[in-house]
Amino acid sequence: xxxxxxxxxxxxxxxxxRAGRWRGVTSGVTPGYVQxxxxxxPQDLAFDFLLFCQRNPKPCPLLEVVEAGGAEPALTAPGxxxxxxxxxxxxxxxxxxxxxxxxxxxxxxxxLVSFLLGCSFSFEAAMSQAGIPLRHQEMGCNVPxxxxxxxxxxxxxxSGPLVVSMRPIPREQIVRAVQVTSRFPAxxxxxxxxxxPEALGIRNLxxxxxxxxxxxxxxxxxxxxxxxxxxxxxALSCKPSLMITHAPGHMFITDQRDADYAVL
Amino acid sequence: xxxxxxxxxxxxxxxxxRAGRWRGVTSGVTPGYVQxxxxxxPQDLAFDFLLFCQRNPKPCPLLEVVEAGGAEPALTAPGxxxxxxxxxxxxxxxxxxxxxxxxxxxxxxxxLVSFLLGCSFSFEAAMSQAGIPLRHQEMGCNVPxxxxxxxxxxxxxxSGPLVVSMRPIPREQIVRAVQVTSRFPAxxxxxxxxxxPEALGIRNLxxxxxxxxxxxxxxxxxxxxxxxxxxxxxALSCKPSLMITHAPGHMFITDQRDADYAVL
Numbered sequence: 001x002x003x004x005x006x007x008x009x010x011x012x013x014x015x016x017x018r019a020g021r022w023r024g025v026t027s028g029v030t031p032g033y034v035q036x037x038x039x040x041x042p043q044d045l046a047f048d049f050l051l052f053c054q055r056n057p058k059p060c061p062l063l064e065v066v067e068a069g070g071a072e073p074a075l076t077a078p079g080x081x082x083x084x085x086x087x088x089x090x091x092x093x094x095x096x097x098x099x100x101x102x103x104x105x106x107x108x109x110x111x112l113v114s115f116l117l118g119c120s121f122s123f124e125a126a127m128s129q130a131g132i133p134l135r136h137q138e139m140g141c142n143v144p145x146x147x148x149x150x151x152x153x154x155x156x157x158x159s160g161p162l163v164v165s166m167r168p169i170p171r172e173q174i175v176r177a178v179q180v181t182s183r184f185p186a187x188x189x190x191x192x193x194x195x196x197p198e199a200l201g202i203r204n205l206x207x208x209x210x211x212x213x214x215x216x217x218x219x220x221x222x223x224x225x226x227x228x229x230x231x232x233x234x235a236l237s238c239k240p241s242l243m244i245t246h247a248p249g250h251m252f253i254t255d256q257r258d259a260d261y262a263v264l
Numbered sequence: 265x266x267x268x269x270x271x272x273x274x275x276x277x278x279x280x281x282r283a284g285r286w287r288g289v290t291s292g293v294t295p296g297y298v299q300x301x302x303x304x305x306p307q308d309l310a311f312d313f314l315l316f317c318q319r320n321p322k323p324c325p326l327l328e329v330v331e332a333g334g335a336e337p338a339l340t341a342p343g344x345x346x347x348x349x350x351x352x353x354x355x356x357x358x359x360x361x362x363x364x365x366x367x368x369x370x371x372x373x374x375x376l377v378s379f380l381l382g383c384s385f386s387f388e389a390a391m392s393q394a395g396i397p398l399r400h401q402e403m404g405c406n407v408p409x410x411x412x413x414x415x416x417x418x419x420x421x422x423s424g425p426l427v428v429s430m431r432p433i434p435r436e437q438i439v440r441a442v443q444v445t446s447r448f449p450a451x452x453x454x455x456x457x458x459x460x461p462e463a464l465g466i467r468n469l470x471x472x473x474x475x476x477x478x479x480x481x482x483x484x485x486x487x488x489x490x491x492x493x494x495x496x497x498x499a500l501s502c503k504p505s506l507m508i509t510h511a512p513g514h515m516f517i518t519d520q521r522d523a524d525y526a527v528l
Contacts, residue, residue, distance in 0.1 A: 047311040050318065051329055055339070065315055067420065075319070075417065153339065156331065182527065185449075263527055264446055 005029055010077065010253045014085040023087040023102055025249040027121065032258055034187070035251035036063050036076070036116040037228040038086060039235055040104075040244040043068045046113040048156025049235060053115070055153040059162055059230035061118035061186045063254065068113050076254040082114050088247035095239030100247055107244070118187035119228050119251060120165060122258040123180070130180045132173050135214040142249075143167065144208035145227050149201025150192075152234060160234040163209070164192060164200060165227040168220040177223060186261040193224040200224060269293055274341065274517045278349040287351040287366055289513040291385065296522055298451070299515035300327050300340070300380040301492040302350060303499055304368075304508040307332045310377040312420025313499060317379070319417040323426055323494035325382035325450045327518065332375050340518040346378050352511035359503030364511055371508070382451035383492050383515060384429060386522040387444070394444045396437050399478040406513075407431065408472035409491050413465025414456075416498060424498040427473070428456060428464060429491040432484040441487060450525040457488040464488060 005013060005022065010033050016022040026035055041049055046068070053060035064076045071082045083104040091099045091107065101107070120143070124134055136143040143165045150162040169177050174194060182190040197205055205222060206213045210229055216222055232245055246252060269277060269286065274297050280286040290299055305313055310332070317324035328340045335346045347368040355363045355371065365371070384407070388398055400407040407429045414426040433441050438458060446454040461469055469486060470477045474493055480486055496509055510516060 047314065050311065050314050051331070054314065054318070054326055054329060062318055065318060067315070185527065263449065264443075 010255050011079070013253055014077070014080050017087050018081065018084045020102070023250075026087065026251045026253060027249060030253055031125065034063065034076070034254045034256040034258055034261060035119050035121050036254055037119050037231070038082065038244075038246040038252050039115045039117065039231060040082070040112050041115070041235060041240055042109075042242055043111040043113050045157065045240055048158055049115065052152070052155035052158040052234065053117070053231065055155050056230070057185065058189055058192060058226035059152065059228065061188060063116040063118055063186060063256070065116075066114040068111050071108070071114065073114070073116055073254070076116060076256050077252075078255070082252065083108055086246050086252050087250040090245050090247050092236055092240070092243040092245070094241065095236045104244060112244075116252060116254070117228055117231060118261070120188055120225065121251070122187035122261065123184045123189075125258060126180045126184060127177060130176055132169060132177050132180065135168050136212065139214055141214065142211035144205070144213055145210035145229055146197075146200070146202045147209045152230065157238045158234050160230075160237050162192070163227045163230040163233055164224040165211070166205065166208075166222050166224050168214065168216040169223045170220050174221060174223060181225065183262045183264060184258070185263060188226050188228070191223050191225050195221045195223070197222060274519050275343070277517055278341070278344050281351050282345065282348045284366070287514075290351065290515045290517060291513060294517055295389065298327065298340070298518045298520040298522055298525060299383050299385050300518055301383050301495070302346065302508075302510040302516050303379045303381065303495060304346070304376050305379070305499060305504055306373075306506055307375040307377050309421065309504055312422055313379065316416070316419035316422040316498065317381070317495065319419050320494070321449070322453055322456060322490035323416065323492065325452060327380040327382055327450060327520070329380075330378040332377050335372070335378065337378070337380055337518070340380060340520050341516075342519070346516065347372055350510050350516050351514040354509050354511050356500055356504070356507040356509070358505065359500045368508060380516060380518070381492055381495060382525070384452055384489065385515070386451035386525065387448045387453075389522060390444045390448060391441060394440055396433060396441050396444065399432050400476065403478055405478065406475035408469070408477055409474035409493055410461075410464070410466045411473045416494065421502045422498050424494075424501050426456070427491045427494040427497055428488040429475070430469065430472075430486050430488050432478065432480040433487045434484050438485060438487060445489065447526045448522070449527060452490050452492070455487050455489050459485045459487070461486060
């Protein structure tokens with residue numbers, strides 16, 4: 001993260017991005033504010049995708065839906081523009097990645113519906129504050145993610161396997177990790193499984209499907225959380241004519257605070 | 265409640281209803297199981313209504329959506345049929361109540377989408393178990409409900425005021441009432457306001473818009489929860505060609521337990 005971003009508000013950072021003055025990875029930017037996964041789909045798929053999210057709230061915790069014709073997430077970031085305020089976008093046509101762009105202005109259509117979904121940054125911040133180690137951060141790599149044998153609940157044209165992220169947790173801190181992440185249902189919430197990768201159909205923790213492998217130390221158990229890659233993978237599997245997402249790690253920064261979404 | 269219902273499972277009760285052998289009010293039936301508000305709308309309104317629920321989770325806590333072409337809520341009550349398993353239905357055409365029926369078989373259309381929403385029975389059971397008095401139950405009347413000056417978050421064609429229910433709570437039990445109901449976000453969750461009806465635009469607690477007035481005793485404060493009448497009122501205000509709901513108090517009984525929806 002460059003020095004220019006220190007102590008900036010979400011609105012300031014979005015203005016920098018919109019002006020083309022910054023295009024970095026958003027991890028660690030504007031700590032305490034909720035960052036979101038972005039998925040944009042044509043209107044004819046919007047009901048099915050919204051219902052898919054309703055049925056699968058752990059992998060698909062919806063923060064806001066912007067209806068066709070609009071690009072301003074008025075509830076979570078008033079004044080923002082989803083076409084210009086994300087540092088990097090990925091464009092998929094017929095389910096195939098066809099490009100990475102830094103603005104959607106020339107691609108935009110009036111039939112596009114935008115979905116903002118919670119991401120793991122919020123609960124990882126809460127885990128850090130509770131003194132629970134985050135191995136992938138210690139190692140400076142991406143969290144390991146695995147395609148499981150657990151099916152999501154289908155909705156219309158959308159179906160597919162649950163994708164999970166894994167964090168090794170010392171056994172004496174697992175209860176606390178469950179408690180801390182349970183407070184954030186809008187950002188994946190409580191773990192989906194503790195301890196047995198094979199129960200999720202994961203054969204080899206050293207070979208994640210996405211991200212990087214991390215070390216599991218003596219006295220630690222692998223703990224699995226539903227992952228925001230799930231909705232993207234599921235949406236792409238039906239090969240929509242057009243789908244646009246944020247580029248990995250380049251999230252949309254909302255004006256909402258993590259604390260706004262904490263339960264109890 | 266008749267003796268034939270004692271110790272019955274939700275499935276048993278639904279079978280009695282389907283066979284035309286029981287058509288009563290469901291309050292107190294199958295304690296511990298989640299009962300649901302029902303709203304059925306044509307498919308052309310389904311995206312907007314689903315989005316309205318997503319944006320207003322306190323008055324509109326979605327339990328399940330059954331897509332067009334189906335009538336089985338496979339997630340919350342496998343094997344049930346929403347056309348026959350509710351003790352009484354109300355039919356609205358162009359926003360006007362045109363009849364009360366005990367089966368939808370002859371009215372059913374393949375373009376109807378069914379929405380099941382959490383109701384207050386779940387959190388009232390939790391309040392009772394915590395020793396918090398429920399005045400309307402003590403008085404044997406309906407909970408008082410009020411149309412507020414607080415707007416819901418609009419979605420597409422749907423907008424309108426928040427409707428709340430009110431329960432008088434002894435001051436020393438208000439914190440506990442907040443804690444207990446916070447555990448049930450899928451059934452309206454925590455209160456929306458404590459103590460000042462005028463802050464919600466309510467002028468006279470003795471004259472509720474729906475239900476019955478209840479006594480507020482010395483040392484008690486009125487506490488307000490978002491109410492499931494909200495989505496029905498909002499849906500009707502746009503005068504849909506057809507809308508079907510459960511008749512008041514005649515809820516759909518799911519196979520889910522209240523405890524399944526408790527957080528922490």
